[in-house]
Amino acid sequence: MSLRRLLNWLAALLVLKVTIVVVLKYRDYLPPNFDSDFLQGRESYFFDSYQWAFYPHIAAGPLTLILGLLLINDRVRLRFPKAHRVMGRVQILLVLFVVAPSGFWMAYRAAAGPAAGLGFGLLAFATGLFAFLGWRTAVRRRFAEHRRWMERCFAALCSTVVLRLIAGLANVARVDAAWVDVFAAWGSWLLPLAAFELFRVVRVQSLIQSCVVPRSERASDSDQCSTIPALHPHPGGTSTERNDRLGLRSPPGYRPIHR
Numbered sequence: 180m181s182l183r184r185l186l187n188w189l190a191a192l193l194v195l196k197v198t199i200v201v202v203l204k205y206r207d208y209l210p211p212n213f214d215s216d217f218l219q220g221r222e223s224y225f226f227d228s229y230q231w232a233f234y235p236h237i238a239a240g241p242l243t244l245i246l247g248l249l250l251i252n253d254r255v256r257l258r259f260p261k262a263h264r265v266m267g268r269v270q271i272l273l274v275l276f277v278v279a280p281s282g283f284w285m286a287y288r289a290a291a292g293p294a295a296g297l298g299f300g301l302l303a304f305a306t307g308l309f310a311f312l313g314w315r316t317a318v319r320r321r322f323a324e325h326r327r328w329m330e331r332c333f334a335a336l337c338s339t340v341v342l343r344l345i346a347g348l349a350n351v352a353r354v355d356a357a358w359v360d361v362f363a364a365w366g367s368w369l370l371p372l373a374a375f376e377l378f379r380v381v382r383v384q385s386l387i388q389s390c391v392v393p394r395s396e397r398a399s400d401s402d403q404c405s406t407i408p409a410l411h412p413h414p415g416g417t418s419t420e421r422n423d424r425l426g427l428r429s430p431p432g433y434r435p436i437h438r
């Protein structure tokens with residue numbers, strides 16, 4: 180198993196584990212226990228509009244994480260293309276019409292105050308935007324872009340996992356300052372998104388570089404170059420068109436292998 184696959188599996192297991200831990204906490208919410216960590220101090224407004232955002236949010240949130248795991252998995256997509264399309268539609272609807280708007284509403288009452296609320300509000304907006312662009316590019320059959328937007332959407336949804344990791348780390352380090360919660364509200368989505376963009380650029384650059392080196396001088400003859408057109412093995416478009424959509428700039432000397 181390659182290091183990349185191993186890391187993917189570990190990340191998926193982490194997402195699953197956190198999702199299970201989050202759902203196990205729902206016994207505090209059904210019925211609402213106002214002595215629990217999250218609901219403490221919310222009794223005065225919970226039964227107004229808050230509950231109408233809160234319950235749909237906590238019902239749909241874990242579903243979007245599980246669906247996200249299945250949707251970004253290449254094997255699942257290639258083996259079950261119909262299921263991918265159905266799950267994708269459900270995911271877009273859940274994100275656009277449930278998780279993002281309810282998160283936006285709840286951001287107004289963020290426990291850590293307005294600075295954290297602004298972070299959550301922008302997260303809701305960004306997640307909805309990514310889902311919308313993911314849907315639009317899929318409909319237009321621009322699959323490489325579709326994939327990028329949906330990966331960004333999933334990275335944003337994983338903010339819920341990163342948020343809990345940051346809280347756990349702060350706990351272990353015994354940092355109990357107010358700024359930690361504000362940092363978590365922003366860092367939980369900006370950090371995974373930045374990591375995603377960085378990883379994507381480095382990966383694309385290294386693939387392109389390895390293709391500029393003549394085949395006879397490459398360390399291995401496994402022909403990595405052929406993976407550039409195949410970065411997104413969805414049907415649709417020639418390899419060159421797909422690379423254009425990926426934003427790949429071919430350096431001088433680069434000749435696409437599959438046409």
Ligand code: HEM
Binds near residue numbers: 239
């Ligand atoms: C668009 C992405 C999301 C946004 C903007 C968002 C926003 C929020 C906000 C503002 C709160 C209240 C925080 C506070 O008052 O301090 C919250 C709570 C919560 N969210 Fe989300 N959220 C998102 C995604 C998710 C996902 C994917 C899950 C899946 C597990 C989830 C599960 C929860 C749960 C269970 C709570 C209640 C607190 C807890 O039990 O820890 N959220 N969310």
